Amino acid sequence: MDDVDVVIIGAGFAGLGMATQLARRGRESFVVLERADGVGGTWRDNTYPGIACDIPAHLYSFSFRPPADWSARFPRGAEIRGYLEQIVVDERLADRIELNRELRDAVWDEPDARWVITAAAPDGRSATFRARTLVLAVGRLSEARIPDIDGLDTFPGQVVHTAGWDDAVAVAGARVGVVGTGASAVQLIPHLAEVAEDLVVFCRTAPYVVPRADRDYTDDERAAMLDPAVAAEVRDQLLVEADAAFRQRLGLHPDIDEIRARARDHLHGQVADAGLREQLTPDYEIGCKRILLSDDFYPALQRPNVVFEPSALTSVTESKATAHSGHTYDLDVLVMATGFEAARPPAASRITGRAGHRLSEHWSAGMTSYASTVVSGFPNMFVLDGPNAALGHNSAIYMIETQLDYVVGALEYMADNAVATLAVSAAAEEAYTREIDTRSESTVWLTGCDSWYVDPDSGRLTLLWPGTAASFRERNGTFDPAPYEPHPDEPGTGTPEEGEE
Incomplete structure (x- = not known):
């Protein structure tokens, strides 16, 4: 058994x-x-043709890392x-x-104020770690989502999810069906259309698509943006420009009209075809689902070997x-x-906090948290890129950075004040949840359509922060001990009621 101060689960951007x-x-x-054999998370797993980011490169990267030599405005997956x-x-x-090393379970040991984490290798060998702090x-x-399609398991051909793409999949000269027209699909479909004998695109809900306007950087631009000061200026400008789009998500005029x-x-x-254009016209408010960027999606659908099917795939025989x-x-x-x-x-079912309570049970009515980072009943645990910590209009990396500042502040506080157990109060989490719900009421995510941003059972907005990236940092970028439970070794801790202020 290994003893460490912190165990981090996941080696993607956040980890x-x-x-x-x-x-x-x-x-x-x-x-x-x-759990995988390499780092990179989403960008390790998603290798389908055309994979790229829809956030500008200099904003979709850490400010505390040296500027990367990005080749284009929107970075490619590789x-x-x-x-x-x-x-x-x-x-x-x-x-x-x-x-x-895949997480099997993490259990909070109350007497010892430690997390006991078990992780297993593919050969079945497991390792156990004891840590004061757990970072999810x-x-x-x-976790790829496969819809419930009758008979799918009997399909004699190849079935592949975009997140499990394999270049060995025989798409060249084949009859290919694509299920979905979201962010991954609009990048992949133009490439499949070029090589497939026939391509059928099954579309349950037509997406809003705007020009991508991507371009390669010139050598001079790339050289200039390797200067940290220039890179920081570009990043700040991109952040402000992206945050301005939040007015659209509030349905404000003229922003949403534009x-x-x-x-x-x-x-x-x-x-040009009026019939196809009608099929591709969304029937919900713009911004409710992610607005997609593409210059070649619509042209691909009009190739002679492509059929646009304006309804969902329901069965396979x-x-x-x-x-x-x-x-x-x-x-x-x-x-x-x-x-x-x-x-x-799914990882929530493997986390057990106080009194044997699982995180999946705590989130049975939808994900909740305090500061979008900590959860009542799960001491010394921090969740990155979790409840209400994403954005529909700006960079996820900026949000992760904000959370990292919060976690580092919490660790600093624990070390400086000899705090063994840091547990946010239930009252603070409840108050924060009410704040999120209030902020969400007027957004397009709750008034414009159904989307994966909204919990399917509770109807709450649980994935997105209902505000700007800047407001998230202002609200959640600095650790404050007030909303946490008092404990004997730190008598000055604020009360739960103070955490509601």
Whole structure:
């Protein structure tokens, strides 16, 4: 059994960011447990053709890392993975990361004020760690969602999810079906359309699409942006520009009218056929679902070998795929661009806090937290990129950085004040949840449509922060002990009621 100060679960952006901060502090011993055979998280798992980010590169990276030499405005998937792998090298994290170690369970030991974490390797060998602090950095895009399609398990061809793409999948010259038209699909479909004999796109809900306007940086631009001062200025400007789009999510005029018109003009400019254009026109308010960026999605749908099916795939019988419309298609390959289990992270069922209470039980009516980072009943545990910590209009990395500042502040507080157990009060979490609900009421996410941002059972907005990135940092970027339970070794701790202020 290994004893460390901090165990981090996951080696994606959040996990490596946390590891970097701890390594630079040099105050806590730590280990990163990663279930896969490499680092990178989402950007390790998603390797489908066309994979790229829809946030500008200089904003979709850590401010505390040296500027990367990005080749274009929007980074390609391989570039982002390379950026994360370089963090491991530059920050000397390799010896702190245990690969092929999947979390089996983490149990809070109240008498000892420690987390007991068990992780297993593919060969069945397990390792146990005891840690004062547990950091969950498993992300929201780590568990692929496969819809319940009748007969899918009997399909004789190949079935692949975009998050488990394999270049060996025989799409060239094949009859391919793509299920979904979200962010991954609009990147992949143009590439499949070029190589497949026939391509069928099953679309349950038409997306809003605006021009991507990507471009390669010139050599002079790349050289200039390697200057940290220039990179920081570019990052700050991009952040402000992106945050301005939150007014659209509030349904404010003229902001929402302008982005709706931009999407409409893009559709009308690229799709001449009135019938297809009608099928591609969304029937919900813009911004409720993620607004997609693409210059080649609409043109791909108009290729002679592509069929746009404006309804969901409902069943499969042998090689025949049947849509809700009743149309059937003979297929060799099915590609699931169907997203992730984001609202109910499976890892929550493996976390046991006080009194044997599982995190999945605590979140049975939807994810809740305090400061989008800590959860009542789970002492000394921090959740990165979890409840209400994402954005629909700006950079997730900026949000993660804000949470890292909060966690480091908490660790500093515990060390400086000899605090063994840091437990946020139930009252503070309840008050924060009410604050989130109030902030969410007027947003398009609760008034415009159903989306994966909203918990399917409670109807609460549980994934997104209902505000700007700047407001998230102002609200949650600095650790404050007031909302935490008092304990004997720190009599000055504020009361739960103070945490509600």
